[in-house]
Amino acid sequence: xxxxxxxxxxxxxxxxxxxxxxxxxxxxxxxxxxxxxxxxxxxxxxxxxxxxxxxxxxxxxxxxxxxxxxxxxxxxxxxxxxxxxxxxxxxxxxxxxxxxxxxxxxxxxxxxxxxxxxxxxxxxxxx
Amino acid sequence: xxxxxxxxxxxxxxxxxxxxxxxxxxxxxxxxxxxxxxxxxxxxxxxxxxxxxxxxxxxxxxxxxxxxxxxxxxxxxxxxxxxxxxxxxxxxxxxxxxxxxxxxxxxxxxxxxxxxxxxxxxxxxxxxxxxx
Numbered sequence: 001x002x003x004x005x006x007x008x009x010x011x012x013x014x015x016x017x018x019x020x021x022x023x024x025x026x027x028x029x030x031x032x033x034x035x036x037x038x039x040x041x042x043x044x045x046x047x048x049x050x051x052x053x054x055x056x057x058x059x060x061x062x063x064x065x066x067x068x069x070x071x072x073x074x075x076x077x078x079x080x081x082x083x084x085x086x087x088x089x090x091x092x093x094x095x096x097x098x099x100x101x102x103x104x105x106x107x108x109x110x111x112x113x114x115x116x117x118x119x120x121x122x123x124x125x126x127x
Numbered sequence: 128x129x130x131x132x133x134x135x136x137x138x139x140x141x142x143x144x145x146x147x148x149x150x151x152x153x154x155x156x157x158x159x160x161x162x163x164x165x166x167x168x169x170x171x172x173x174x175x176x177x178x179x180x181x182x183x184x185x186x187x188x189x190x191x192x193x194x195x196x197x198x199x200x201x202x203x204x205x206x207x208x209x210x211x212x213x214x215x216x217x218x219x220x221x222x223x224x225x226x227x228x229x230x231x232x233x234x235x236x237x238x239x240x241x242x243x244x245x246x247x248x249x250x251x252x253x254x255x256x257x258x259x
Binding site for chain 1: 159162163165166169170172173174176177179180183186187190193194198199202206209210213216217220223247251252254255256258259
């Protein structure tokens with residue numbers, strides 16, 4: 001098939017979605033990062049399933065857990081917002097709703113992510 | 128009969144009401160469903176961490192639910208979603224790399240995903256509870 005793109009469009013390789021492979025690649029990158037994080041996190045959640053407030057705080061506040069937990073929540077929410085965006089794009093056919101939902105997903109993910117990171121740091125640094 | 132009026136015999140996309148579910152299609156939609164469940168659960172986890180940073184009194188409500196039978200059932204279900212999405216995600220990464228597209232391979236990897244996610248959920252509970 002004849003390639004009707006301009007030489008500039010071909011060189012940029014961004015396609016009709018205008019961001020090329022970025023979304024696809026970020027989804028895969030976060031997926032691979034989450035493989036070990038999620039395995040650790042699943043076991044930890046079961047371990048804490050009967051824990052009281054002090055035990056949960058002591059766990060969150062230890063340095064290694066702080067780092068791993070922030071990574072898990074931030075990368076997990078990023079991966080989640082990318083996936084939810086695709087679900088909305090596939091099933092919501094009104095342009096207005098589609099845009100509104102994608103914006104809402106971004107805002108919710110960012111808000112909850114930041115809130116969690118602040119809370120973890122507060123626990124870790126004794127706020 | 129003009130070309131425009133000729134009946135169309137192109138393949139139709141499957142009508143879900145009359146289409147027999149197959150392992151491959153069920154696992155495919157489960158990947159989405161578990162992804163949505165995991166996203167909602169991730170928000171719950173963020174709230175959990177925020178409550179943990181608050182006073183013991185505020186956290187008590189959360190703890191009461193988390194340690195209840197219902198809370199643990201939710202955790203078990205959510206962890207199965209997590210391991211399913213993880214295993215099936217790895218299956219997708221193999222497809223991305225160009226492997227496993229033959230029908231028998233797709234079925235084999237599908238059953239492996241089902242088995243491994245059930246086993247991983249069980250192992251995570253055994254290991255997690257033994258560490259508690």
